[in-house]
Amino acid sequence: MSQTVQVVCPHDCPDSCLMEVTVEHDRAVSIKASKEHPFTRGALCAKVNKFLDRVYAPDRLLYPVKRVGPKGPGAQFVRISWDEAVSTIVEKMQTTMATHGPQSILPYSYRGNNGVYQSNGIDRRFFHALGASTLARTICAGGLLGAMDYSDVFFGFAPEGLVESKLIIFWASNPLNTGFHVWPFVRQAQRRGARLIAIDPYRSRTARACDEHIAVRPGTDAALALAMMKIIEAEGLADLDYVQQHTIGSEPFFSRLHSLSLPDLAQTCDVPVTTIQDLARTYATTRPAAIRTGVGIQRNGGGAAAVRAVACLPALTGAWREAGGGLCNFGGAMFTAQNLKGAMRFDLSPEGTREINMMRLAEHLLDPSFDPPINVLHVYNCNLAASLPDQAELRRGLQRADLFTVVHDLFLTDSADYADIVLPATSPLEQDDMVLAYGGDFGSFSRKALEPLGEAKSNADVFQLLATGLGITEPAVHASAEAFTAEALRDDLSATDFLSRPFMPTRPEPDLLPRAQGGFLTPSGKFEFFCEKMERDGLDPLPAFVPPHETLSEGPFPLNFLPRKHKDSLNSSYGHLPVMRRQESTARTLEIHPRDAAARGLDTGDEVRVFNDRGAFVLPVVVSERVQAGTVATFWGWWDKLSGGKGNVNNVTSTQLTDVGGGGTFYDCRVEVERWDGQALA
Numbered sequence: 239m240s241q242t243v244q245v246v247c248p249h250d251c252p253d254s255c256l257m258e259v260t261v262e263h264d265r266a267v268s269i270k271a272s273k274e275h276p277f278t279r280g281a282l283c284a285k286v287n288k289f290l291d292r293v294y295a296p297d298r299l300l301y302p303v304k305r306v307g308p309k310g311p312g313a314q315f316v317r318i319s320w321d322e323a324v325s326t327i328v329e330k331m332q333t334t335m336a337t338h339g340p341q342s343i344l345p346y347s348y349r350g351n352n353g354v355y356q357s358n359g360i361d362r363r364f365f366h367a368l369g370a371s372t373l374a375r376t377i378c379a380g381g382l383l384g385a386m387d388y389s390d391v392f393f394g395f396a397p398e399g400l401v402e403s404k405l406i407i408f409w410a411s412n413p414l415n416t417g418f419h420v421w422p423f424v425r426q427a428q429r430r431g432a433r434l435i436a437i438d439p440y441r442s443r444t445a446r447a448c449d450e451h452i453a454v455r456p457g458t459d460a461a462l463a464l465a466m467m468k469i470i471e472a473e474g475l476a477d478l479d480y481v482q483q484h485t486i487g488s489e490p491f492f493s494r495l496h497s498l499s500l501p502d503l504a505q506t507c508d509v510p511v512t513t514i515q516d517l518a519r520t521y522a523t524t525r526p527a528a529i530r531t532g533v534g535i536q537r538n539g540g541g542a543a544a545v546r547a548v549a550c551l552p553a554l555t556g557a558w559r560e561a562g563g564g565l566c567n568f569g570g571a572m573f574t575a576q577n578l579k580g581a582m583r584f585d586l587s588p589e590g591t592r593e594i595n596m597m598r599l600a601e602h603l604l605d606p607s608f609d610p611p612i613n614v615l616h617v618y619n620c621n622l623a624a625s626l627p628d629q630a631e632l633r634r635g636l637q638r639a640d641l642f643t644v645v646h647d648l649f650l651t652d653s654a655d656y657a658d659i660v661l662p663a664t665s666p667l668e669q670d671d672m673v674l675a676y677g678g679d680f681g682s683f684s685r686k687a688l689e690p691l692g693e694a695k696s697n698a699d700v701f702q703l704l705a706t707g708l709g710i711t712e713p714a715v716h717a718s719a720e721a722f723t724a725e726a727l728r729d730d731l732s733a734t735d736f737l738s739r740p741f742m743p744t745r746p747e748p749d750l751l752p753r754a755q756g757g758f759l760t761p762s763g764k765f766e767f768f769c770e771k772m773e774r775d776g777l778d779p780l781p782a783f784v785p786p787h788e789t790l791s792e793g794p795f796p797l798n799f800l801p802r803k804h805k806d807s808l809n810s811s812y813g814h815l816p817v818m819r820r821q822e823s824t825a826r827t828l829e830i831h832p833r834d835a836a837a838r839g840l841d842t843g844d845e846v847r848v849f850n851d852r853g854a855f856v857l858p859v860v861v862s863e864r865v866q867a868g869t870v871a872t873f874w875g876w877w878d879k880l881s882g883g884k885g886n887v888n889n890v891t892s893t894q895l896t897d898v899g900g901g902g903t904f905y906d907c908r909v910e911v912e913r914w915d916g917q918a919l920a
């Protein structure tokens with residue numbers, strides 16, 4: 239007997255595709271893309287076409303295990319029962335609560351699964367009811383969301399509007415790899431005469447598909463944006479009517495622009511003045527003009543300032559006036575369809591509970607004065623021993639002998655090696671979930687297609703079991719996926735519709751003109767070139783270039799390092815699967831400019847040690863002009879434990895934070911490269 243079930247792709251990707259899973263005798267035999275879904279439109283990406291390889295991978299963890307022997311690489315585990323797993327975790331939680339209070343327990347997760355019920359709902363309710371420390375989930379978009387506190391930089395026009403654009407600037411955004419379902423809209427615009435420009439230090443797949451690629455120096459986008467605005471204002475290309483009606487602070491802002499030197503800005507961002515002039519004129523005079531930002535722009539010490547500076551452009555030119563003009567952000571639909579309070583029930587968390595920035599985990603684990611200490615760490619939806627920066631420091635923290643760590647995952651990841659207990663997680667085919675896309679205005683109820691493989695359990699199952707063990711009877715924690723959906727949707731959306739339809743639009747029509755009449759999400763309701771709140775918080779109230787931590791610095795490590803996202807993996811989630819293992823020799827390489835290669839006597843194929851004062855890893859180089867001189871790039875996502883001792887890219891990245899928002903600075907990193915002498919890494 240065969241049946242088809244609709245399951246939503248769980249990945250941290252803006253598209254939230256709808257998959258049609260055919261099941262025969264409780265085994266999924268095929269996955270197809272929905273043709274009706276407005277974004278999926280009959281195509282899944284390369285990774286998810288092979289999703290069944292992930293579901294049925296021979297290394298799926300199918301029962302709970304506990305570690306025997308030391309923590310860290312090579313850790314050994316033995317099978318235990320769920321009863322033993324749950325009672326051990328409950329006992330550890332109770333013990334630390336008795337001595338240090340519940341805040342000595344820390345949940346640790348990101349978006350390994352993007353679902354709301356399983357991964358951004360029941361989990362939060364459980365930890366809030368427990369009184370655990372809360373986690374600021376900053377790793378991906380901390381800088382962007384930090385800038386959002388001061389300027390309306392996040393929500394743009396719906397991606398469907400790109401069809402109308404005559405100019406589309408991909409500013410630190412590589413959708414051909416990272417969310418390719420906007421591309422059909424872009425292609426349509428191109429057929430109607432749109433010009434495409436990419437601003438990216440690396441010649442990405444998207445940059446190659448554009449008419450023009452501007453290779454900015456990493457971490458200096460604010461300088462480029464300010465230079466463009468200086469030209470636009472000086473040449474009378476600003477829309478002064480829009481500025482007057484819908485913005486505040488233009489006078490001090492223009493004075494600021496007058497005080498800046500164009501040659502200095504050009505030198506900072508390493509783009510010739512003439513190129514910036516052409517870009518500024520093209521941007522201000524082509525209408526409608528869209529800017530699509532990705533996350534690359536805010537992965538540096540001045541990341542929030544860069545996001546804010548770029549967001550000033552459409553306010554200055556009035557690009558918001560036309561459909562297809564303004565910002566069209568990567569995560570622009572995030573949170574808009576959710577009743578966040580209803581989903582997460584912040585009210586269950588005791589007043590005064592501390593919030594811990596996830597980027598500072600290692601520092602806090604290692605700080606003897608951190609009070610209360612973190613004694614129980616519950617990791618789910620996150621492979622921190624691959625994805626966090628400065629792995630040496632992190633691993634020292636995870637090694638702490640008195641730290642009890644639970645890892646809940648589908649696989650024995652690098653992180654699992656630091657766990658006391660590892661719990662087997664279900665795949666999205668084996669659980670119900672409520673999923674809202676963050677790249678478009680739609681959501682779906684993802685249906686369970688299979689019984690859990692082995693003894694796997696979903697996140698909600700685990701938190702409900704732990705709640706029962708700990709005597710937490712709060713009904714919100716024990717809600718079913720259906721009941722939860724009704725509480726977690728924005729009030730005007732119907733849960734009955736959501737549950738009964740394959741997918742549901744979360745707006746009647748895509749919003750193509752969100753700021754044509756102003757209505758910015760700021761205290762004044764206008765776009766704030768001058769932001770009083772920033773001034774009150776001791777920040778520069780005007781758009782400014784805030785220097786990155788490392789990419790402009792002089793010192794022993796002369797090369798900028800870009801550890802970028804791979805087409806066939808989702809962060810580290812495919813790193814151990816055949817699709818990625820097969821590419822280790824071809825894609826797991828360091829691209830280096832001919833000039834930098836020559837200076838070090840390197841040729842394509844030579845193995846190099848990439849290092850700085852935080853750590854090192856080894857891989858072969860490819861001499862390539864896709865990077866500029868002074869920058870090296872690679873893809874990330876492979877697992878350290880499968881690297882044959884050659885290490886992880888995040889051995890060299892830094893835990894320094896963005897200027898605002900406490901975000902990660904993965905692309906603000908300096909390294910040196912030398913021929914590898916075959917010595918083991920320290």
Ligand SMILES: Nc1nc2c(c(=O)[nH]1)N[C@H]1C(S)=C(S)[C@@H](COP(=O)(O)OP(=O)(O)OC[C@H]3O[C@@H](n4cnc5c(=O)[nH]c(N)nc54)[C@H](O)[C@@H]3O)O[C@H]1N2
Binds near residue numbers: 457
């Ligand atoms: N296939 C695949 N898809 C994914 C993911 C994946 O791992 N693989 N990850 C998902 C996640 S978690 C996210 S957050 C999104 C991210 O989606 P994107 O934002 O598109 O991803 P990135 O590749 O991090 O960054 C985009 C581009 O920014 C460039 N960049 C780096 N530094 C700078 C800079 O200082 N200035 C400028 N102008 N450009 C810079 C990079 O070279 C890169 O080409 O993708 C999601 N989709």
Ligand SMILES: Nc1nc2c(c(=O)[nH]1)N[C@H]1C(S)=C(S)[C@@H](COP(=O)(O)OP(=O)(O)OC[C@H]3O[C@@H](n4cnc5c(=O)[nH]c(N)nc54)[C@H](O)[C@@H]3O)O[C@H]1N2
Binds near residue numbers: 349663664887
């Ligand atoms: N060098 C470098 N580092 C980066 C980045 C980069 O571009 N370069 N990108 C950064 C960004 S943008 C992000 S968002 C982070 C992402 O970093 P992570 O959040 O660590 O993402 P993944 O590496 O995909 O790991 C997610 C884990 O969740 C597990 N998982 C999936 N579904 C479930 C589930 O339902 N339940 C449970 N319990 N587990 C599940 C997966 O098997 C996987 O092991 O990485 C950051 N790190």
Ligand code: SF4
Binds near residue numbers: 248417
């Ligand atoms: S494009 Fe994104 S949402 Fe669609 S199948 Fe691929 S990872 Fe999943």
Ligand SMILES: [Mo]
Binds near residue numbers: 250377378379
């Ligand atoms: Mo991310």
